Amino acid sequence: xxxxxxxxxxxxxxxxxxxxxxxxxxxxxxxxxxxxxxxxxxxxxxxxxxxxxxxxxxxxxxxxxxxxxxxxxxxxxxxxxxxxxxxxxxxxxxxxxxxxxxxxxxxxxxxxxxxxxxxxxxxxxxxxxxxxxxxxxxxxxxxxxxxxxxxxxxxxxxxxxxxxxxxxxxxxxxxxxxxxxxxxxxxxxxxxxxxxxxxxxxxxxxxxxxxxxxxxxxxxxxxxxxxxxxxxxxxxxxx
Amino acid sequence: xxxxxxxxxxxxxxxxxxxxxxxxxxxxxxxxxxxxxxxxxxxxxxxxxxxxxxxxxxxxxxxxxxxxxxxxxxxxxxxxxxxxxxxxxxxxxxxxxxxxxxxxxxxxxxxxxxxxxxxxxxxxxxxxxxxxxxxxxxxxxxxxxxxxxxxxxxxxxxxxxxxxxxxxxxxxxxxxxxxxxxxxxxxxxxxxxxxxxxxxxxxxxxxxxxxxxxxxxxxxxxxxxxxxxxxxxxxxxxxxxxxxxxxxxxxxxxxxxxxxxxxxxxxxxxxxxxxxxxxxxxxxxxxxxxxxxxxxxxxxxxxxxxxxxxxxxxxxxxxxxxxxxxxxxxxxxxxxxxxxxxxxxxxxxxxxxxxxxxxxxxxxxxxxxxxxxxxxxxxxxxxxxxxxxxxxxxxxxxxxxxxxxxx
Numbered sequence: 001x002x003x004x005x006x007x008x009x010x011x012x013x014x015x016x017x018x019x020x021x022x023x024x025x026x027x028x029x030x031x032x033x034x035x036x037x038x039x040x041x042x043x044x045x046x047x048x049x050x051x052x053x054x055x056x057x058x059x060x061x062x063x064x065x066x067x068x069x070x071x072x073x074x075x076x077x078x079x080x081x082x083x084x085x086x087x088x089x090x091x092x093x094x095x096x097x098x099x100x101x102x103x104x105x106x107x108x109x110x111x112x113x114x115x116x117x118x119x120x121x122x123x124x125x126x127x128x129x130x131x132x133x134x135x136x137x138x139x140x141x142x143x144x145x146x147x148x149x150x151x152x153x154x155x156x157x158x159x160x161x162x163x164x165x166x167x168x169x170x171x172x173x174x175x176x177x178x179x180x181x182x183x184x185x186x187x188x189x190x191x192x193x194x195x196x197x198x199x200x201x202x203x204x205x206x207x208x209x210x211x212x213x214x215x216x217x218x219x220x221x222x223x224x225x226x227x228x229x230x231x232x233x234x235x236x237x238x239x
Numbered sequence: 240x241x242x243x244x245x246x247x248x249x250x251x252x253x254x255x256x257x258x259x260x261x262x263x264x265x266x267x268x269x270x271x272x273x274x275x276x277x278x279x280x281x282x283x284x285x286x287x288x289x290x291x292x293x294x295x296x297x298x299x300x301x302x303x304x305x306x307x308x309x310x311x312x313x314x315x316x317x318x319x320x321x322x323x324x325x326x327x328x329x330x331x332x333x334x335x336x337x338x339x340x341x342x343x344x345x346x347x348x349x350x351x352x353x354x355x356x357x358x359x360x361x362x363x364x365x366x367x368x369x370x371x372x373x374x375x376x377x378x379x380x381x382x383x384x385x386x387x388x389x390x391x392x393x394x395x396x397x398x399x400x401x402x403x404x405x406x407x408x409x410x411x412x413x414x415x416x417x418x419x420x421x422x423x424x425x426x427x428x429x430x431x432x433x434x435x436x437x438x439x440x441x442x443x444x445x446x447x448x449x450x451x452x453x454x455x456x457x458x459x460x461x462x463x464x465x466x467x468x469x470x471x472x473x474x475x476x477x478x479x480x481x482x483x484x485x486x487x488x489x490x491x492x493x494x495x496x497x498x499x500x501x502x503x504x505x506x507x508x509x510x511x512x513x514x515x516x517x518x519x520x521x522x523x524x525x526x527x528x529x530x531x532x533x534x535x536x537x538x539x540x541x542x543x544x545x546x547x548x549x550x551x552x553x554x555x556x557x558x559x560x561x562x563x564x565x566x567x568x569x570x571x572x573x574x575x576x577x578x579x580x581x582x583x584x585x586x587x588x589x590x591x592x593x594x595x596x597x598x599x600x601x602x603x604x605x606x607x608x609x610x611x612x613x614x615x616x617x618x619x620x621x622x623x624x625x626x627x628x629x630x631x632x633x634x635x636x637x638x639x640x641x642x643x644x645x646x
Contacts, residue, residue, distance in 0.1 A: 056559060056639045077563045084561020091643065095556040099255050111244050112561040156560070 002065075003163055003195055004030035004053060009062035011048055011218075022048045023059065024218040030164070030197060035190040035229075037206035038199045040215030047168065049215065050199045054087055054166045055079040067163045084112050088157030090167035094149040096141040102128060102152050103137040109160045127155035131185055147178035154185055158194065165189070167198040171205050183208045184232035191233075208232065242573070245566075249574035252546070253581070260578060263542040266535025267582030267622065268589060271615050274528040275590025275607065276597065281521040282606035283598050288513050297475045297506060299365060300482050301335070302468040302489075305500045312493050312500055313464030319357065322470070322488055328481050331359035331471040334452040338459045342391075342446045344399045344411040351395070351446040353413055355455030355462060356469075357382055363469040367392055367428050367447050374407035374426030377451050381425075385453035389413065390426040395446030413448065415459045422450065470503075478505045532618065535582065536626035543575050543630035554634050555642025568635040575627025576620055583619025587612060 011023040023045045030036055040046040051057035052064070055071060064072050067086055074082065083089075088109075096105045106124040115123075128134050131151040133144075141149055150170060157165050167186070171179035183205060190196050190210075198209060206212050208229050214222040253260045304314055319332050333356035342351035354364060361369050361376045367390075377388050389411070391399070400406050409424050431447050456462045472481045482503035490496045547554070554567055562570075591607055598605035 051640050054559070056643070077565070080558065080561050080563040080566075083559060089559045091556070091559075095552065095559075095643070097553060097556075099251050108557070109560045112557075112563075112566060114241075160561075 002029045003032045003034075003067055004028070004197075005063075005065040006049075006053065007063050009049075009052065009059050009064070011045075011052065011057075011059045021218055023052075026062075026218070026220055028213065028220065028223075030195065032163075032195055033190070033193060035186065035196045035208075035210045036198065037209035037212045038197065038215065039201060039203070039206050039212055040221070041201070043217075044215040045218040046199055046215040050166060050168055050197070053197060054089060055083050080112075084109055084160060086163040088160065088162040088165040090150070090153050090157050090165060090170045092169035092172040094141075094146070094153045094173070096149055096152055096156075098141055101138050101140060102133060102144070102155075105141065105152055106155045106159050109156060113160055123159055124155070127159040128152070130158070131155045145178075146174055147181055150174065150178075150182050151185065154182070154189075158189065164195040164197060167196065169199055169201070171200065171202065176204075179205060180232060187231060188233050242569070245570045245573040246577070248570055249577045252550075252574055253578060256546075259542060260581075263538050263578055264535075264582030264585065266538045267532060267579055267619055268535075268586040270528050270531030270535050271583050271586025271619060272590035272593060273531060274525060274615060275587055275611060276593040277521060277524040277528065278611050279590070279594035279605040279607045280597050280601075280603070281517060281524075282608070283594075283603040284601075285514070285517050286606060287603045288517070289510065297510070298472045298478065299363070299505065300470040300472060300478060300485065301504045302470060302485060303502050303504070304464075304466045305502070308500045310464065312495060313466065314468060314489065314501075315465065316357075318489060318492060319465070319468065321492065322485055325488065326481060326484050328473045328477040329470055329485075330473055331362040333357040333359040333363040333469055334465045335363070335467040335469040336452055336455055336459075336462055336465075338415055338455065338462075340416075340458070341414045342395070342399060342411055342448060343414070344409065346399070346401060348414070349395075349398055349446045351413065351448055353448045353450060353455070353458070355450055355452040355459075357452065359471075360449055361390075363471050364449065365469075367431055367449055370429045372427045372429055373405075374424070376426055377449075382451040382453055385451065385457060387420055387422045387454060387457075388425045388450065389422040389454075390428060390449040391424055392428050392431045392447035394430040395448065396424070396427050399446055413450070413458055417460055418458050420454070420458045422454070475507070478507055532622055536579070536622040539575055539578050539623060540626035540630060542578070543571060543627055544633070546574070547571065547630050547634040550634075551637060551642050551645040554637050555639050555645065558637070558639040559643065564635040567637075568631045571631035571634045572624065572627045575631065576623035579619045579623030579626075580616065583616055586619075587615055 006026065006028045009023050009026045013020040013022055026049065038046045038049065048057065052059050063070065066082065071079070071082055097108065103121065103124050106127050107120040110120040110123065125134065125137055128137055131154050133148060133151055133155070136144060141152070171182055174182065186196050186198065187208060200206050207226060209226060210229055211225045213220055304312070323329050323332050336355040338353040338355070340351050340353050341348045343349065354360060354367065356363065358376060358378055372393050376390055377386065381388050396406050399411060400409070406424055407427065410421055411424060412419055412421050452462070470481060470485060472478050482505055486501045486503050489501045490498070557567065594605040594607065
């Protein structure tokens with residue numbers, strides 16, 4: 001069943017006299033349970049596509065359906081609610097709130113969802129345990145490593161039980177060993193049923209996804225499944 | 240997001256930049272402290288001055304004769320009687336003559352203020368307390384006979400007679416620069432210092448003595464025809480009418496209508512003037528303080544704009560996580576209001592401390608009203624909202640992608 005459906009998406013930027021066609025009639029469907037990697041050189045349109053999918057950016061033409069809801073014409077506040085409910089973001093530079101504890105950081109999306117303090121605390125602690133940081137709830141972001149910060153960001157992304165996690169270059173600021181740790185957590189979450197869309201320019205990272213979509217000059221150049229992606233986790237541990 | 244959440248977020252943000260937040264609050268602290276202190280001191284001063292005027296006789300009319308008046312035109316005892324008999328708003332009337340002289344009993348001679356008047360002096364005097372501790376006041380008979388009798392204030396008696404009690408009937412000597420007479424003490428009034436509690440230093444009082452004006456003529460060569468009279472009216476509202484009536488009556492009796500030989504003065508206009516000056520003063524300072532508050536508000540706006548710029552990425556992240564425009568708006572507005580309000584509260588406390596210290600030094604009571612406190616806190620919040628709206632809107636309107644990309 002298709003979770004994300006983008007049809008005939010067109011996006012252009014106008015800078016002065018020039019018109020830049022960033023996305024030229026792009027179609028993309030993501031099904032529930034998929035682990036999709038979006039690749040492409042810079043300027044290919046992959047980041048714009050990600051922003052549109054994340055309801056952070058507008059598009060000029062086309063239709064976007066997310067989780068059976070037409071989200072093409074939502075206003076800013078409606079989009080904020082959909083982002084809060086349906087999408088979990090993971091950013092390249094983690095984007096944690098520096099003065100909040102890890103627990104408060106993870107609980108933040110629930111603050112905007114209007115969830116009560118007690119439930120927020122419980123669910124945030126659970127999410128942190130899920131990414132292996134259950135013993136660090138009261139730490140501040142500046143007391144942990146980059147890899148750990150990204151794990152906190154993942155906990156924050158899953159805490160509202162979104163339909164999809166959107167990760168924009170999640171390993172861009174991490175060394176190769178730590179990067180694999182993050183990918184392992186994505187694979188675990190995916191195995192447990194979470195849909196994941198990840199933008200990356202590193203083929204080494206993309207190969208762990210189940211499907212790779214390559215962008216070039218504003219169109220989908222390649223869209224193919226990955227045959228037997230290597231598994232970074234043991235099934236026994238995750239279950 | 241609830242208000243409590245945004246309140247907590249705002250406090251966290253303020254705590255993260257303590258020094259900067261404090262400097263931002265300083266404008267409000269100074270402005271509000273000034274308002275509170277000035278209002279409290281101004282109110283205290285008004286109360287004190289009004290009180291003093293009431294002590295000095297808000298119901299008193301002072302009557303005087305011009306230097307141009309001939310002997311026939313001086314005020315006579317018959318005039319005083321006539322005024323009292325024809326105007327029932329007049330409760331007491333007495334010549335008013337004060338001699339700066341000396342008094343002596345068994346011991347050393349002391350500086351004395353000697354008042355000469357009719358028996359009504361007991362009630363018209365703005366200095367000596369009318370209540371008698373012992374003995375009696377001098378009577379019309381004493382007055383008519385120029386009897387050598389005197390009434391003395393308790394504190395004066397104490398210093399003249401070395402703390403002896405029971406001095407009624409004892410003799411003392413009253414002296415001007417030229418003459419001296421011996422008088423018998425017939426009454427003692429309550430201590431004068433008590434009447435002016437707090438207003439003047441206690442120990443600076445001379446001996447107060449009251450004698451019939453007819454007797455005064457025996458000790459002072461300057462005392463002759465009556466040139467100054469004090470009238471006590473029934474109430475403050477009668478003052479103006481009594482003043483006009485008395486002057487008209489005197490002019491008629493002496494056949495000098497329209498020559499302006501007699502002047503009646505009262506404290507009402509002086510009291511009004513003092514009120515006006517104080518009100519003007521308080522208003523002026525309040526205006527200066529309001530300017531300080533506006534400057535403080537601009538400081539708040541400035542620092543909030545800096546804060547929004549610094550936290551652009553945080554705002555982008557919050558938006559990505561589901562914060563609505565309203566959530567961001569409320570978060571930054573709350574921060575601005577709390578910044579102003581904390582400044583307001585610190586200023587309030589500082590203002591109270593300053594007011595109390597100044598009031599203690601001036602021997603007045605600082606009056607801090609609930610209305611003033613509420614007004615100040617509402618004003619501080621209003622400044623926060625007014626100057627916080629622009630930065631908060633700016634934050635709320637940020638494009639999430641651009642905000643996330645901001646380095």
